[in-house]
Amino acid sequence: MGQACPTRQRFAVPPAFRTIDRLDGPIAQEPRRPSRDLERAAALWIDHGPDLFLSRGTAEILETELRPLAPLGTRALIDDTLALARRYQRLSGTAEIRFRLERISDDSCRCFHVDTVALRLLCTYAGPGVQWKYHxxxxxxxxPAGWLTLLKGRLYPGWSMDGAVLHRSPPIAGLAPPVTRLVLTLDHPDACGMGPRQPVSSGR
Incomplete structure (x- = not known):
């Protein structure tokens, strides 16, 4: 995980994610069943929130940027995303993280692939969740929606394509009735060419 790697072992890894450190552990998942408040908040965000919020920073910085954008009734969603940001921050040992909350209604990343990151945490709040398969x-x-998925990427120390897990966004274009997903992606702060400080909020 770049410069953060030496600090990772200082933190207690959540039980559901402990297998990620094993050579044969390219993926770790934590089953969760979203509360009704969280489901309602996700639906309200889809209807009234920005299509995309993308930024990097500490959980505290992300909170100051995200809360002013939150539509009325979406507190449960914001609280959950920030709690996951703090978990990822502890797990990865990074001072900052890359935070992406996105409304998706097309076939985004529909090809199976491995990300050029160290660790990626995914949570789908609405719509079908990430699809994955062994290489x-x-x-x-x-x-399922609500579950947490932690994936090793190509930059994880010792990563190998042998036994690797590939993933993709589920194809949803053309479905009837139309389907909209709400997806949180957490990464190392420099993932995907993210600059030092360039928060983005688009749509609505």
Whole structure:
């Protein structure tokens, strides 16, 4: 995880994610069932929130940027995303994180792939969750909404394509009735060419 790697072992890894440190652990998942408040908040964000919020920083900085954008009734969603940001920050040992909350209604990243990151944490709040499969397998798994998915990327120390997990966004274009997803992605702060400080809020 770049310069953050030496600090990772100082933090207690949540039990559901402990297998991620194993050579044969390219993916770790934590089952969660969203509360009704969280489901309602996600639906309100889809209807009234920005299509995309993208930024990097500490959880505290992200909170000051995110809360003013939150539509009325979405506190449960904001609280949950920030709690996950703090968990990822402890897990990765990074002072800052890259935070992306996005409304998706098309076929985004529909090809199976491995990210050029160290660790990626995904949570789908509405709509079908991330699909994944082993590099040498054919079975495609679809993650339920609310579950947490932690994936090793190509920059994880010792990563190898042998036994790797590939993932993609589920194809949703053309479905009837139309489907909209709300997805949180947490990464190392420099993921995907993210600059030092360039918060983005778009749509609505």
């Amino acid at each position: 040498d397998g054919e079975t495609v798994h679809e993650t």
